Amino acid sequence: MQWxxxxxxxxxxxxxxxxxxxxxxxxxxxAEPNTQASLIDLGMPGVLPVLNQDAxxxxxxxxxxxxxxxxxxxxxxxxxxxxxxxxxxYQISQYELPIVGKGFVDITLEDGTVKRIGVTRAxxxxxxxxxxxxxxxxxxxxDLNRAGTPLLEIVSEPDMRSAEEAVAYLKAIHSxxxxxxxxxxNMAEGSMRCDCNVSVRLKGEEKFGTRREVKNVNSFRxxxxxxxxxxxxxxxELESGRKIQQCTVLYDSAKNETRAMxxxxxxxxxxxxxxxxxxxxxxxxxxxxxxxxxxxELPAQKIERFMGELELSExxxxxLAADRAVADYFEQVVKExxxxxxxxxNWVSGDLLGALNKNDLSIEQSPVSAAQLAGLIKRIVDNTxxxxxxxxxxxxxxSNGGTADSIIESKGLKQxxxxxxxxxxxxxxxxxxxxxxxxxxxxxxxxRKKLIGYFVGQIMKLSKGKANPQLVNxxxxxxxx
Amino acid sequence: MHxxxxxxxxxxxxxxxxxxxxxxxxxxxxxxxFDPQLxxxxxxxxxxxxxxxAAADTxxxxxxxxxxxxxxxxxxxxxxxxxxxxxxxxxxxxxxxxPYNATVVEKMNSAGLVMLGKTNMDEFxxxxxxxxxxxxxxxxxxxxxxxxxxxxxxxxAAVAARLAPxxxxxxxxxxIRQPASLSGxxxxxxxxxxxxxxxxxxxxxxxxxxxxxxxxxxxxxxxxNVMAGFDERDxxxxxxxxxxxxxxLNNSLEGLRIGLxxxxxxxxxxxxxEKCVQDAIREYEKLGAxxxxxxLPNTHLSIPAYYVIAPxxxxxxxxxxxxxxxxxxCKSPDNLEDLYKRSRGEGFGDEVxxxxxxxxxxxxxxxxxxxxxxxxxxxxxxxxxFDAAFAKVDVIMGPTAPHAGFKLGEKAANPVxxxxxxxxxxxxxxAGLPGLSLPAGRADGLPVGLQIIGNYFDEARLxxxxxxxxxxxxxxxxxxAAFA
Numbered sequence: 001m002q003w004x005x006x007x008x009x010x011x012x013x014x015x016x017x018x019x020x021x022x023x024x025x026x027x028x029x030x031a032e033p034n035t036q037a038s039l040i041d042l043g044m045p046g047v048l049p050v051l052n053q054d055a056x057x058x059x060x061x062x063x064x065x066x067x068x069x070x071x072x073x074x075x076x077x078x079x080x081x082x083x084x085x086x087x088x089x090y091q092i093s094q095y096e097l098p099i100v101g102k103g104f105v106d107i108t109l110e111d112g113t114v115k116r117i118g119v120t121r122a123x124x125x126x127x128x129x130x131x132x133x134x135x136x137x138x139x140x141x142x143d144l145n146r147a148g149t150p151l152l153e154i155v156s157e158p159d160m161r162s163a164e165e166a167v168a169y170l171k172a173i174h175s176x177x178x179x180x181x182x183x184x185x186n187m188a189e190g191s192m193r194c195d196c197n198v199s200v201r202l203k204g205e206e207k208f209g210t211r212r213e214v215k216n217v218n219s220f221r222x223x224x225x226x227x228x229x230x231x232x233x234x235x236x237e238l239e240s241g242r243k244i245q246q247c248t249v250l251y252d253s254a255k256n257e258t259r260a261m262x263x264x265x266x267x268x269x270x271x272x273x274x275x276x277x278x279x280x281x282x283x284x285x286x287x288x289x290x291x292x293x294x295x296x297e298l299p300a301q302k303i304e305r306f307m308g309e310l311e312l313s314e315x316x317x318x319x320l321a322a323d324r325a326v327a328d329y330f331e332q333v334v335k336e337x338x339x340x341x342x343x344x345x346n347w348v349s350g351d352l353l354g355a356l357n358k359n360d361l362s363i364e365q366s367p368v369s370a371a372q373l374a375g376l377i378k379r380i381v382d383n384t385x386x387x388x389x390x391x392x393x394x395x396x397x398x399s400n401g402g403t404a405d406s407i408i409e410s411k412g413l414k415q416x417x418x419x420x421x422x423x424x425x426x427x428x429x430x431x432x433x434x435x436x437x438x439x440x441x442x443x444x445x446x447x448r449k450k451l452i453g454y455f456v457g458q459i460m461k462l463s464k465g466k467a468n469p470q471l472v473n474x475x476x477x478x479x480x481x
Numbered sequence: 482m483h484x485x486x487x488x489x490x491x492x493x494x495x496x497x498x499x500x501x502x503x504x505x506x507x508x509x510x511x512x513x514x515f516d517p518q519l520x521x522x523x524x525x526x527x528x529x530x531x532x533x534x535a536a537a538d539t540x541x542x543x544x545x546x547x548x549x550x551x552x553x554x555x556x557x558x559x560x561x562x563x564x565x566x567x568x569x570x571x572x573x574x575x576x577x578x579x580p581y582n583a584t585v586v587e588k589m590n591s592a593g594l595v596m597l598g599k600t601n602m603d604e605f606x607x608x609x610x611x612x613x614x615x616x617x618x619x620x621x622x623x624x625x626x627x628x629x630x631x632x633x634x635x636x637x638a639a640v641a642a643r644l645a646p647x648x649x650x651x652x653x654x655x656x657i658r659q660p661a662s663l664s665g666x667x668x669x670x671x672x673x674x675x676x677x678x679x680x681x682x683x684x685x686x687x688x689x690x691x692x693x694x695x696x697x698x699x700x701x702x703x704x705x706n707v708m709a710g711f712d713e714r715d716x717x718x719x720x721x722x723x724x725x726x727x728x729x730l731n732n733s734l735e736g737l738r739i740g741l742x743x744x745x746x747x748x749x750x751x752x753x754x755e756k757c758v759q760d761a762i763r764e765y766e767k768l769g770a771x772x773x774x775x776x777l778p779n780t781h782l783s784i785p786a787y788y789v790i791a792p793x794x795x796x797x798x799x800x801x802x803x804x805x806x807x808x809x810x811c812k813s814p815d816n817l818e819d820l821y822k823r824s825r826g827e828g829f830g831d832e833v834x835x836x837x838x839x840x841x842x843x844x845x846x847x848x849x850x851x852x853x854x855x856x857x858x859x860x861x862x863x864x865x866x867f868d869a870a871f872a873k874v875d876v877i878m879g880p881t882a883p884h885a886g887f888k889l890g891e892k893a894a895n896p897v898x899x900x901x902x903x904x905x906x907x908x909x910x911x912a913g914l915p916g917l918s919l920p921a922g923r924a925d926g927l928p929v930g931l932q933i934i935g936n937y938f939d940e941a942r943l944x945x946x947x948x949x950x951x952x953x954x955x956x957x958x959x960x961x962a963a964f965a
Binding site for chain 2: 039042043044045046047048049051078080082084087088089090142269271272273276277279
């Protein structure tokens with residue numbers, strides 16, 4: 001039987017506002033428990049929420065970033081349930097009237113085709129606190145620092161058909177929120193969390209299968225694994241003649257398996273109703289236009305420009321535009337080095353990103369700044385050093401810092417461009433290699449191209465790599481006749 | 482001194498006939514002497530009151546006194562007061578010392594008023610007789626076998642017996658006006674959004690509004706001057722200018738159009754009450770007002786709709802009382818669910834539980850449209866009724882309650898008959914309008930209130946209309962003999 005997986009994602013993004021969504025408490029990760037919890041966050045009797053306008057602005061930006069409708073009027077609702085880390089006994093969220101309506105995100109599949117993934121809606125809500133189960137010996141601790149952190153919940157259509165597509169979509173969302181600077185998108189710290197709705201059906205079937213929701217998956221890799229393992233589980237169940245029960249499941253990354261948490265029957269009745277403490281959010285066309293004017297160039301536009309204006313390959317353009325910081329880095333390198341974009345792209349996507357990946361560093365943590373890398377590439381462009389020497393300089397920059405110029409100077413790596421000096425070395429090599437010379441002279445054009453490598457290699461060795469390769473080639477060509 | 486109004490006491494302080502400390506002592510002594518009969522206070526903050534009074538006297542000596550500096554007042558125990566128990570009349574909050582002041586309290590403090598203590602109330606403001614309080618019922622000073630009304634019954638009784646010259650109250654469905662009526666004082670529920678709800682423990686957020694409970698309309702005006710105003714901490718408070726409510730008290734009523742809704746004078750209205758109201762209307766005619774018969778055809782829907790919306794909001798507002806962070810926690814819970822169940826089961830009284838159950842039911846999946854949504858539509862119809870009426874009249878008048886006081890225990894076993902006590906007041910909350918009750922006679926020896934309903938933010942006119950009546954009548958000056 002041919003099965004098809006159907007996936008829809010609910011992505012929770014913590015918005016990087018200064019203060020919380022309904023209180024003036026600081027909104028930052030990692031503080032001592034309950035040091036960023038005010039009367040409002042504690043749900044004290046008599047307190048009232050006041051909406052943080054910056055959270056609204058960030059939601060509007062996101063909506064514009066995914067080509068969505070922005071609701072002229074959206075309403076906060078209370079989602080009622082009891083949990084110790086939910087201080088008020090309800091979460092303020094949006095239900096019937098979310099701030100962001102239908103939109104879409106384009107993803108590129110492995111074969112290069114572009115697929116459009118629908119976004120059903122995105123709404124604002126407050127995060128809950130955290131229950132701490134360790135260290136309290138039979139009791140639980142509650143940290144309300146996170147309570148009231150602004151969240152944007154982004155709900156996709158069930159448009160994805162594989163774990164790879166789901167990850168591509170998630171990465172596209174990640175890229176957009178980073179470009180818009182509305183969240184740091186840090187999945188490890190929970191700034192971006194993902195629930196995956198997974199179902200399977202026979203290929204060709206129109207009706208969706210019963211879905212199960214994999215809760216709170218916290219990395220791209222786990223999203224991929226969780227979906228695959230869940231889909232396989234469902235296929236096995238169906239093939240064994242059993243039925244899928246709608247429920248919420250947890251992904252256990254250690255065992256690489258999903259386990260049911262609660263069934264639909266046990267699910268809460270959240271008793272949503274409009275929050276009477278908050279006014280509806282009214283958004284004017286004017287406000288939308290003002291926000292639109294502040295939007296940066298988004299990934300899709302940037303890729304297009306990189307391919308058009310900068311003549312990069314689609315692959316390079318995608319790699320460099322995926323992260324706004326990487327793209328900015330790349331553009332600074334191009335500008336400051338005067339190199340061809342393709343050359344700069346090779347350095348950034350190859351040497352730099354390779355080294356960063358190897359050391360598990362983000363672009364922000366790069367030991368080599370864009371200015372430093374540009375300084376290095378500049379010296380390749382003006383023939384001060386060869387590409388090969390440049391790799392050496394890059395390693396030095398990476399490990400010990402400094403500037404390309406100071407490293408070239410102190411290590412004497414400057415390229416030899418004195419024709420006389422190179423001629424002397426060429427003569428020396430020719431004189432000490434009579435056999436190779438004879439062989440070369442006897443060879444045809446095609447073989448000569450191979451044999452010349454020997455001479456270049458010897459010359460480079462003698463010049464400690466500093467001889468200008470172009471000059472070496474020119475001189476050799478003249479002498480080996 | 483206690484026979485003086487708030488305004489009179491302000492004069493006495495200004496002319497140094499009395500100091501704030503003397504005045505405060507006088508009322509504290511009265512509370513000590515008389516409150517055992519009334520049970521109108523949950524907490525008396527004697528030491529703090531005397532400190533505030535001394536500070537007020539110092540401020541006055543330094544020439545820094547405002548109009549109400551040094552005047553004592555009592556706050557309903559629904560307003561959070563820093564460092565003072567704020568119980569909301571519930572076992573659930575018997576151990577709750579508020580860590581902050583409500584905006585109303587903060588404003589009163591800034592104006593130099595001296596807090597005598599916190600007044601008794603129906604538990605979480607749910608009740609019309611003050612019998613649902615964890616601290617026991619409050620008695621009506623006019624006859625202690627009778628209820629003072631509720632939920633602001635403690636404030637009403639304390640002012641009626643002059644244990645405090647004035648007090649604050651809150652009104653969700655009539656909780657200022659109905660006890661004002663039953664206890665023979667003047668109480669004003671302002672327009673929704675006129676007074677900040679910050680620090681006022683929520684019952685039904687879309688209906689709750691704080692207001693003054695006083696002897697006279699003039700006193701209420703003085704207090705509203707202090708209480709009213711936009712508060713950035715309350716998104717539902719309205720940012721429009723606060724007039725000086727005392728400036729227009731004496732405006733002429735010549736040509737005032739008074740609407741009498743026929744629905745307020747039908748079956749269920751006590752004859753004695755109706756007579757008082759008709760007599761009052763005649764006084765207004767003498768003052769130059771014109772009577773217009775009007776109709777508020779959806780009045781009969783106000784109670785059923787209210788008893789969906791208010792409990793629905795309450796069921797959610799009261800979820801925070803879960804035994805986890807503050808308030809009552811049951812002894813040695815077995816697990817989380819047990820903690821919730823027993824803390825809430827033991828901490829809340831019957832009326833509160835009844836409303837939580839009603840509200841939870843009304844919001845449940847599958848019932849929401851039939852109850853909550855339908856009730857919101859009714860609410861809109863009620864508002865439309867008033868809008869149409871105010872196109873024709875300046876104020877609406879009628880009884881505040883269908884009866885004068887009732888006996889303790891009389892309606893306690895029958896919630897629906899209790900709910901009907903608010904039949905004339907609830908629609909005003911549903912529409913968000915301001916409403917005032919002032920003493921307008923007696924029925925069987927018990928006070929009867931006249932209700933005056935105004936258009937949005939027309940509190941100045943309500944106070945003016947009430948004040949002119951009080952210039953030609955003396956119901957408001959009468960004090961129950963036992964508390965003279």
